[in-house]
Amino acid sequence: MPELPEVETTRVGIEPHIIGRQVKAVVVREGRLRWPIDPGLPQYLKGRLIKSVGRRAKYLLLSTNAGRLMIHLGMSGSLRITTHDVDPETHDHVDIVFDQTRLRFRDPRRFGSIFWLPGEESHPLLDHLGPEPLTDALTGDYLHQMSRGRRGPVKAFIMNADVVVGVGNIYANESLYKAGIHPARAAGAISAKRYQRLSKCIKETLNAAIAAGGTSLRDFVREDGAPGYFSQALEVYGRAGMPCGQCGKVLKEIRQSGRTTVFCAGCQR
């Protein structure tokens, strides 16, 4: 489900509902996520004030007056704001309980994770991450330099979180299409000029998706349960067999390291 735009949509959505609020309780109905939830979590979090809601890569970081809650939504996770009278459904694994509302974590596939980071501590999962794509740290020169000597396909290269964070399968497909780059081309064999174009296309694609509230395919919903509308703007993802919007050729589908890739053999070289 969530790539960076969906996580950012979630961040913006929950922020006004929880900022400045005090955690009254934490209810863990199912702690077996990608990594087990620390049984001490409720006691660490109880009584804390939420000071800010940040994001690093696809991790949400809820800062309190003494430590941070780090949440990853995995493939199928979502966060909603609800009231106390709404009963949890199947896969509603965790509630962060405030006075009037609850922040409810739902994750059918349980690929998500929740960690408590005491004080100012970081987390090993955060330490190796590449730059944020929507900052000046991502440039064509950076991608070009990082790609030298790499023989793997450019699609896997831009989806590698050590290189740049936040580019998942949907937006990797869309960005490469926009940039006119064939997804199977070796990352190390692409010119600096083409990487300039690609970095621009990644930013444009992610920004447009954020503006539309993310992409809802199956289960992504915003904090109020509403879907995102970027699926209507997807040019290649999910459109294999349909005509390319630019040249009219039929869009092709291939598998690259277990993920579906859709592209236009006419426009992407």
Added chain:
DNA sequence: ATCGGGACCTGCTTGC
């Protein structure tokens, strides 16, 4: 050092 594949889970769609 880099790369591809398997693993972790459930639910939905597809095809026989």
Added chain:
DNA sequence: TGCAAGCAGGTCCCGA
């Protein structure tokens, strides 16, 4: 209609 296979937005970890 029923059942099994295949696939899904992520990403860590392993062996080659």
